[in-house]
Amino acid sequence: MASFGKVKDIYKKYFIYPEDITDTFAATCKLCSIEVKATKRAKTSNLKAHLASNHKKEHEELAKDLSSLKEVKEPSNTATAIQLYIRIQPSSSFTKSQQKFDKSDQRQITATRLIQDVIVENLLPLSLLESDSFKALVNYWQPRYQIPSRKHFTQKILHQSADDIVQKVKDDFAGVKSVCLTMNIWTSRQNHGFIGITAHYIKDWQMIGVMLSGKRFKGRHTGERIAGVYSEIKVSYGIPNKVIAICTDNGLNVVKAISLPEFPSNEPADEEMCEDEMDEDHDTGGDDISDEDLDAMNCVLSVTQHHIHCFCHTVQLVVGDGLKKCSKTANHVLAKVNAIINHTRNSVISSELPGSYFNFDNLMLSCNLHCRADRKVAEEIRAILQPFKAATEQVEGDYHTGGQVIPIVKLLRHHLKGLQCEYPNHHLVNALQESVEKRLVQYEHDALFILCSSLDPRFKLVWCTETKSEYGETLLKSKIEDLVTLPSP
Missing domain, CATH: 3.30.70 (Alpha-Beta Plaits)
Structure with missing residues (x-):
C-alpha cells in the first residue's frame, strides 16, 4: 500500500491539516472552510466522504490521484525462504500467460491424485491447497500444473474418489x-x-x-x-x-x-x-x-x-467384575490412586514431575502413596492384574489374533490358580476367577476359536484335552470336506 505521507500530500490540495495530528483532529476544507473531524486511526475516511457529499468534481479528481499511486510493498527483514525464492525467480516462472496443463492431461490427473493421496493419508487440512508455500513448491516442481481450488477439491475430487473406492469394494465383495x-x-x-x-x-x-x-x-x-x-x-x-x-x-x-x-x-x-x-x-x-x-x-x-x-472388551469386563468386589482397604487405595491421576492430568506443574507418566506398569508404583500399607496393597493389585493387561495387548492388533484367544484364557485361569496360593482368600483373586469362568469360558466352546487355535502353527492341538482334540480334528476334517466339495468358480 502507498504510505500515508503520499496520500496526505494529495489530500492537502483540498484540506488544511493541523500542525500536530493527535488521536482526534480537524482538517479545514479549502473549498468551503468547514472543519471536518478525523481520527488518527481512520485518517482520511471522513475527508473523502466530505468531498463526495459536497464537492463531487473534486472528489472525482481525488479518486484519479489516488488510483495513480502504485502499491509498493516494502520487503520485510524477516522474509521467509519461500518469499525470497519467489522474489528471485524470473518473471516468466510465475507468469499467468504460461500454458498450463489441460484438465484432461494425464500429467494433470496423476499429479492431482498424488496430492490427494498426500492429504488423505496424512490427514492434512485442505487449506494446504491455498498455502503460498505449497503453491511455490508446486510451481517450482511443475509450473504448468494447475492447483485445484479448495472448493473444487472438496466438492468434486474427493467425492469422485470416494465413489471410486466404494465401487472397488463392491466389486471385491461380488x-x-x-x-x-x-x-x-x-x-x-x-x-x-x-x-x-x-x-x-x-x-x-x-x-x-x-x-x-x-x-x-x-x-x-x-x-x-x-x-x-x-x-x-x-x-x-x-x-x-x-x-x-x-x-x-x-x-x-x-x-x-x-x-x-x-x-x-x-x-x-x-x-x-x-x-x-x-x-x-x-x-x-x-x-x-x-x-x-x-x-x-x-x-x-x-x-x-x-x-x-470382542475378547478385549470382555477381558476388561472381567477386570471390572474383580474390582467391584475388592476389599474396603483395596477400594480406599484405588480411590487414592484415582485422585492422584486426576490431579496430575489436570495440573500442568504436576504432570511435569518425574514419574508422572502413567501406564499400567508404573501406575501403582509411581503414585505418591506415602503409607507403606497402601503401597503394598497397590503392588498386590498390580501383580494380580498384570496378566490381564498382557492378554489385552497380545490380542489387540490388525493381524490375525483369533488363534491366541483360547490359550490366553487357559493361561489366565492357570495364573489365577497360582495366585490362590500366594494370596489366599484374596477378594480380587476370587472375583476374577469367578468372572473368568462366567465370561471367558464361552470362547473355549466356540467352534470358530477352536479352529483358529488348531490351525495356528504355534499351538495346533497341544492346548487341547483329549476330548477337545477329537472335537478339533472333527471340525478340521469337516471344513476340509466342505472346501473339497465346493464347485469350481
Whole structure:
C-alpha cells in the first residue's frame, strides 16, 4: 500500500491539516472552510466522504490521484525462504500467460491424485491447497500444473474418489463368498455419537480389511435403530447374505441389534434430543447383560450369523467384575490412586514431575502413596492384574489374533490358580476367577476359536484335552470336506 505521507500530500490540495495530528483532529476544507473531524486511526475516511457529499468534481479528481499511486510493498527483514525464492525467480516462472496443463492431461490427473493421496493419508487440512508455500513448491516442481481450488477439491475430487473406492469394494465383495464384520458405536468428546463398521475378507489369498462406515449416529442408541443402520449398510454394499460373523462389544443394545430381524431404520433421529439422552442407551455397557438375556440372544444368533463378543472388551469386563468386589482397604487405595491421576492430568506443574507418566506398569508404583500399607496393597493389585493387561495387548492388533484367544484364557485361569496360593482368600483373586469362568469360558466352546487355535502353527492341538482334540480334528476334517466339495468358480 502507498504510505500515508503520499496520500496526505494529495489530500492537502483540498484540506488544511493541523500542525500536530493527535488521536482526534480537524482538517479545514479549502473549498468551503468547514472543519471536518478525523481520527488518527481512520485518517482520511471522513475527508473523502466530505468531498463526495459536497464537492463531487473534486472528489472525482481525488479518486484519479489516488488510483495513480502504485502499491509498493516494502520487503520485510524477516522474509521467509519461500518469499525470497519467489522474489528471485524470473518473471516468466510465475507468469499467468504460461500454458498450463489441460484438465484432461494425464500429467494433470496423476499429479492431482498424488496430492490427494498426500492429504488423505496424512490427514492434512485442505487449506494446504491455498498455502503460498505449497503453491511455490508446486510451481517450482511443475509450473504448468494447475492447483485445484479448495472448493473444487472438496466438492468434486474427493467425492469422485470416494465413489471410486466404494465401487472397488463392491466389486471385491461380488467375487467373495463370505465377509466378516466388526461394529462399534462411540461418543466423541463433543458428545456426538458415531457408528463404525469394518469388513474383512480374503481375496487372492490375501486378507483385506476395509471401512464401510464411520458416520454420525444421531438419536437414541437403541437396538432397533442400530439394527436398521447395520442392515442398510450391508444392503448398500450387497453383502446381506455373505456376512458369516460379526464382532462387537458386549453392550446390551448392540447385542440386541444383532439378534433382531433385519429391517431398514425408519425411525427418524430426533435432532433436538439432548446428547446425554441420546447416548444413555449405549453407555450402560456390557456388564448389565443378564445370563438369561445372553443365552436367549445367542439362540437367535445361532440361526442367523455368528456373533463374536470382542475378547478385549470382555477381558476388561472381567477386570471390572474383580474390582467391584475388592476389599474396603483395596477400594480406599484405588480411590487414592484415582485422585492422584486426576490431579496430575489436570495440573500442568504436576504432570511435569518425574514419574508422572502413567501406564499400567508404573501406575501403582509411581503414585505418591506415602503409607507403606497402601503401597503394598497397590503392588498386590498390580501383580494380580498384570496378566490381564498382557492378554489385552497380545490380542489387540490388525493381524490375525483369533488363534491366541483360547490359550490366553487357559493361561489366565492357570495364573489365577497360582495366585490362590500366594494370596489366599484374596477378594480380587476370587472375583476374577469367578468372572473368568462366567465370561471367558464361552470362547473355549466356540467352534470358530477352536479352529483358529488348531490351525495356528504355534499351538495346533497341544492346548487341547483329549476330548477337545477329537472335537478339533472333527471340525478340521469337516471344513476340509466342505472346501473339497465346493464347485469350481
